[in-house]
Amino acid sequence: MKKATLALALLAAASALPTYAQQQGVHQQSTEYEAPTDPLVVQKLDKWRDQKFGLILHWGLYAIPGIIESWTICSEDWIERDSTIAYEDYKKRYWDYSKQFNPTKFNPEQWASVAKKAGMRYLVFTTKHHDGYNMFDTKQSDFKISSGPFKNDPRADVAKYVFDAFRKQDFMIGAYFSKPDWHTQDFWWSKYATPNRNVNYDIKKYPWRWKKYQDFTYNQISELMHNYGRMDILWLDGGWVRPKETVNAEVRSWGAPIPEFSQDVNMPRIATMARQAQPGLLMVDRTVHGPYENYQTPEQKVPDHQLANPWESCLTLANNWGYVPNDVYKSPTKIIHSLVEVVAKGGSLLLGVGPRPDGTLDQEAVTRLEAIGKWLDVNGAAIYSTRSTPLYQDGSTYFTQGKKGTRYAIACLPENQAAPTTLTWTGNVPKKGSKLTLLQTGKSVKWSASGDKVTLTMPAGMSTQAGAYPALAFAFVPEK
Template sequence: MKKKKAALLIALVMSTCTAIAQQKTPKAVMDQFMDKRFGMFIHFGPVTQRGTEIGWSRNDQVAQADYDSLYHEFNPRLFNADVWVKTAKDAGMKYLVITAKHHDGFCLWPTAYSDYNVANSPFKRDIVGELAEACKKQDVTFCIYFTVLDWHDPDYPIHNPHDTTQSKGLGGNMTAFKTRMKNELREVITKYKPFMLWFDGYWEKPWTTADGKEIYQFIKSVDANVIVNNRLGKVNDKLDGDAVGDFLTPEQTIGKLNMNEPWESCITICNQWAWKPNDPMKSLKQCLQTLVTSASGNGNLLFNVGPAMDGHIEGRQVKRLQEMGAWLKLYGESIYGTQGGPYVPNETYGATRKGNKVYLHIFQRKDGTLSIPALANVKITKAYFMNGGAVIIKTDKDNYKIELPATLPDENCSVIVLELNKDAVNIPVIPVKA
């Protein structure tokens, strides 16, 4: 009898441990994240003194010894967390992600587990901590970027991503590396309370799917509600099978319409992720239509800026973000808290929906009439430009014919509201005709 009780107890403990290990982020938390739709990505570190790409320019444009010594001169005196966060808020961004630790291994917080951190630079201040506090004050959701590879860490087997011969005879100590990683993650989760952890660096041979699952389980043991992107594991285009994480992350491209899996596109406002002098910047039209197309595809946009070496965000980038914020003040209802569809976005328009409304985002006026597929078993009770006058809609066979004015209300993206006699969210996505 005692043996049976002991066996039952062991089975119960194992079952409980398995349940904890398999714990996923609650749907309510994921819905809260996806409702935000627009966030700021920030790539920043000592490499800004060279104007080259963070991490990737090590052993390439910048010699390793030089790159690894840049922190001795790192002193961004113009860094002001409140200004950075206000810039994001004025742009209409609802969350912020800072590169607390990129692939070069430098930590923007005073970690107890590595000397290669901001406390040992001339600047000394806790950049991650100051941003977390500023986000809290200004009601912007704080998130952290963290690498799963570290070319600076002696326990990580690869130290030069540009040397392809390192794939042979890998050394290092991945157990020690993961232990340090867990300690640093526990540190940032408990100290800064990030809403989401954004990982990258999954592609190199030493990092395995099993490693990703182990770290995901560890994160959930520290805070079950922390959202994790899908780059913690090896699979990067689906959330099924061996995928690790809670949402998909297409990079420098806008994700496709996906009503089943949450996703977020990460895209730069210029070309380079980290600051680069005279880096070409996207037009306001490009920026707005990138945001709208992301929302129309049922995804978020994480829009990147790279602050300059002295810690300020370039005035031209701030101005562009303010212009986006001005548009969102007028049309934000059609972005925040919406779902994509029922129309698949294209070069002419995109669509979002909420309640009994479909929001048609008009990117360009090709002629006087916009033709879109009619919604089956649905009646349009009212149609009008958001913040404007009524719109005339005629039905021709299987299509709506929407008469457009000679000049659209907004040259970058105008919004037509279709009020329906039923819940728009329940309308099936209309497939694109071949």
């Protein structure tokens, strides 16, 4: 098939994938939680909970054809591919994108600057996705960006420069790492077919091969922990790779193929090494509840209720995690509303953006991120370093609590509509005779209370500016 025809076919397949991916390719949220006991981890977890808004960058081979990340090389019935290409030929074509990946406009300083302006405060960068393509200069594999056309660029070890650029902007730094690796022979062995996302050979029959995979995983994570500066988060994806004893009824209910044998990569060994290199490191072994899931990660959804455990919602700015041409972006107002809801329910928001194959960010993404940042510039006090309150929501108004006792009410306004002349909410009544401040202006707002119903009168002129205010945040001292 000609390259142009193939590209069109792949894009057509990609356009069909997001709906299915939301059902089959996402990580469910584990319902069990085990709090860490290491004082340094507890301290860093509290610091992370103050940040509230993070960026996850999915960047890899999938950016070249502009398709869903990694999943098209997985042989499961929810995956759509060009039916004229044999499966093994498709995998080879996909992996051959490594011969084309040459991001000559790679500019991580620009990425970090945009994220800073957006009000983001922590980063998670994909060092390796499930396809096994490494975005760091690992010595364990030649399947990496620093061995392809980009190898002679002084920034060929792209992860190093991404992490450095974001550190200079005072971000907490997280390394995304996929526990499954579909490229290595020690996970998908070419002796056998690759029927699904799991290891494709019998680990009990070939324990020596699985031991090689455990060592491979350990060595790669060791490189990340020792060679790439300060790390705050090790964000481990691929929760189906897990010890057998953690495969419970909850895991089986996901609908994804979860084998009954153990795919244990030896997390205690990895954690000991990682925290010796990076004291206080947060480990996020997604959905594998226990000592190595320091916070939970519901994907592409916001929980329907408040959660007491540390958690983040992983949402995309567009429809896909990685770059897909002509993707449909969510509005800044929608993202702001999601951020407000997440924070009021006790979580953080990790927003996904996919750089283009040339190393630049799509301008549409930049524009939306900057708009989100403008709102946070004046309303951030109601978001950052806050915690949830017992009464966290009344309709479209959400409430947060500052560490010094200030209460915040954040009224999410309908998109592209003017602010109302009055606002009301029930509960979270301000202290009698106290000031109630509109963060947007820094000025006091007239308010009254009748029982537990609070009524605010908006400043003149605000109601004429349609769409100017995605949400209005108010600070007050609550009644005791």
